[in-house]
Amino acid sequence: MLTIFFISFAIVAALSMAISLMLTCHAWEHLRYVRGSCGIDRTAVSLGRVGLIVPCKGVDFTLKENIRSFFDQDYKDYEIYFVVESPDDPACGVVRKMLSTYSHVAAYLIIAGESTAGGQKIHNLLSGYHALTADIETIVFADSDVAPQRDWLSQLVTPLDRISVHAVTSYRWFLPQRYDLANLLLFSINAAAMGMICSRRQSVIWGGSWAISRETFEQSDIPLQWSRYLSDDLFATKKLNRLRLNIFFEPRCVVASSSDCSISNMWEFLRRQCFMGRWYLKKSWLLGVVHTSLSMLVFWGGLLGGAGLLLTGQSVPGSMGLTLACLLWIQAGIRSKWRQTAGDLYLRTQNPHLQRARWFDVCCYPLTLTVLWAALCSVAAQRFIRWKGIGYQVGQTGKVRFIERESSPHTTNGPLVVGSSLALSQTKQSEMDEGPKLSLYTQENKTKVRSIRRRAA
Structure with missing residues (x-):
């Protein structure tokens, strides 16, 4: 039975390491792409x-x-x-x-x-x-x-x-x-x-x-x-x-x-x-669940199980478990270092105030992995979500089936244009009595133009 367990863990570890290696290669390719794109002097x-x-x-x-x-x-x-x-x-x-x-x-x-x-x-x-x-x-x-x-x-x-x-x-x-x-x-x-x-x-x-x-x-x-x-x-x-x-x-x-x-x-x-x-x-969500689940099993299993085996005198399997956990952590740190380098290119500057956040990203892989895995798995059977104070329930195809919101005393049937920079500037300068015209694009009539009188707020 113990042999079957070790073989099963070895297979899972091999899959996890292969996925981690592919992600590391992808992170390097992403950095190369960002460097190449940002290094080109492109005319808009x-x-x-x-x-x-x-x-x-x-x-x-x-x-x-x-x-x-x-x-x-x-x-x-x-x-x-x-x-x-x-x-x-x-x-x-x-x-x-x-x-x-x-x-x-x-x-x-x-x-x-x-x-x-x-x-x-x-x-x-x-x-x-x-x-x-x-x-x-x-x-x-x-x-x-x-x-x-x-x-x-x-x-x-x-x-x-x-x-x-x-x-x-x-x-x-x-x-x-x-x-x-x-x-x-x-x-x-x-x-x-x-x-x-x-x-x-x-x-x-x-x-x-x-x-x-x-x-x-x-x-x-x-x-x-x-x-x-x-x-x-x-x-x-x-x-x-x-x-x-x-x-x-x-x-x-x-x-x-x-x-x-x-x-x-x-x-x-x-x-x-x-x-x-x-x-x-x-x-993509399912791949994320599979990847984080394998990583959780290999990392925490290798770390805690390996430590336990070492304490009981089984040095070879214990060392192997700890080695696997360390390899996942090291690869995650390398990916983090590369994406932080890409971050400097995104922002076009090296922000010294982000140094603490960068070190956290490099060193705290066990915590970020656990939180991400928990978030991915927590929505597996969920159909209801609250967003910006409004609750939505989705059906099997992703369409919204039900909306829950607090009743508002001032309900507006939109869309309604209530202000514009053009109207406000014209009001300031007293150049025109009429507000600007806005061509409203509709699916029923793409060329229909409505004249809307603007009022400065």
Whole structure:
């Protein structure tokens, strides 16, 4: 019986080591790709007028700076569409102030109203999409909790000029504001996930920073099918993959995102990400469960079992178990070192304040492995998730079956444009009595133009 146990453990260990070695090779290839991409002096290409859609909900400590960065892009021809659920959202006040300050870019504040069929974020995105002016040729989506650099927009849309590229995405790089356990775990797990899902060949769309031509977006039927689902980016990834359309990862456009969370917030965030993967990229989620389960078994089994065997005088099997655990830890540390080097290229600087987070990522593999494994397994049978205060229950196909939310005394039937930088600047200068006209794009009539009278808030 003991022999069978050792043989079984040896087989599991061989599988785990093989997967770990492949991940290490992938991490090296990822670093090579990032170095090559960032080392090329590439001239940005103008792809016509760009519509930048930014869904907002609530106010965090970086919202004002993040919104300012969207107005400070070096791309010459673009519009911004900030979308909120209701006029009571605290983000409305911040957005209105920024609209009144930065009038050099056409920007609009849109009230989307409550979603009744799918995720609120997707509902907001579709409201922004339907409000795009008729001359928009490229659509860019971004989250309000990121702070892109000045060339982010131009670098993000430039690869779309290639025939083989149908969508372009980047990813977030967390910047911990406090170096406690929650923020360090989030930093480490996010960096590891980024290294696995972003590559030169095929990538997963991240909803906080991606671009697609309007033509491809419409022909893929994403806007027609989005409204019943919960995950905007993973559904879009799944749809484009089915159509064999290439998703290009652009390292130059990786965006910084400040993090300041508690243990409960971190755990909720990780479980939500795993929940989305469980329902919209099931194969990737299952591979993650298998990999982390094998690693947990070999690492903790080798470490604790090996130590126990050594204490009982069985030096050979005990040493082998400890060696396997150490090999997994060493490979994880090497991968961490390489992705932290890539992180300096993403941020285009070596941030000395991140040194503590880097060391945590390199040294604390047992803890990050355990937390990630627990998060992946915890959503195996889960159908209900709460996101931004709204509860969603999904069906077998990933469609939202039930939405649970608190009743709001001020319900707005959107979409409704309630402010714009153009209108506010014109009001200040008293140049016009009429507000600007916005060409509303609808699926029923793509050329229909509605004249909307703007009012300054």
